[in-house]
Amino acid sequence: MTAIEKYLTELDELLLDVDPAIRDGLVNGIREELAGMSDADAAERLRAIGAPAFVAASARAELSQPKAARRNDPAWYSVATVVLGSIGGFLIPVLGSIIGLVMLWMAANWQLRHKVVGTLLTALGSGGVFLMLVPFYSVATVTTSGSGDNPNPLIPAAASAPWSAILFFALAVAWFAGWIWLLVAAECARRR
Amino acid sequence: MTAASDQATQLRRGVVEACILGLLAREPMYGWQLADRLITDGAIIASIGTLYPVLARLRERGEVTSYEVPSESGPPRRYYELTDAGRRTLQIFRGEWILFTTSVERYITPEETS
16 A cells, blocks of 8 residues: 555545545545655655644534524525416516516525526426416317317317326426425525 | 634634635636645645535535546546636625725724824
């Protein structure tokens, strides 16, 4: 075992009970820097950063600090954002969805990925509610219009097939689940 | 630890996140590079061990993200860069910092005696 590997192994062992993402980030961060160096240069670098025990103690000291105060949205804010994003377009045509989007992007409890998903769900917005209704509408069409000898030109052909009803239903569930996911994510962030 | 060094430690802890955001606002940097700047240039942190828990917090808050760059000499290097959320946080901190330092300066500067 080289001196570098010995150092990194010792550091890794000293931090075994620490969040693996932090431990691996630290150990790999040091490994990256030393890669390709001569043993003498690497040893000099390691001397500069201190013994594994010192580096591990520094990490532990930082981890024991209380988290910095961060802005947190109240629960009503997340709920209002989800309501406006999902059905705001119905409550206040156009403006409701826009307000929902602004609130979504100003929220502190959602990360970028949540905001992108929220924007897509809002874009589906009114469409999402229609998606909820299409399965019932479609099934009703199939059961009342028979074999389709006399198709209604106002109804898309695809909408009258049972499989499309299932597809629309799946989309509607995904749309609904997406909003629930955002609410859960906001709640988790609030409790952290 | 003496009272003076304890004060310095507390002050550094209060600004280390902002310093990292400030450095990353200039260019994406890898961990060792960040630690080197924070230790050597400003004595903001005492050890590279301090850096990674702070980076983890910043990543958790979506203020910093990372990506790997292949290296010819060994494992890929992980670079850290600022997100839009990080830029906003830094911008807010800059405003607060000016107000804060101005106020503290006003209190601690010895009064001129005539």
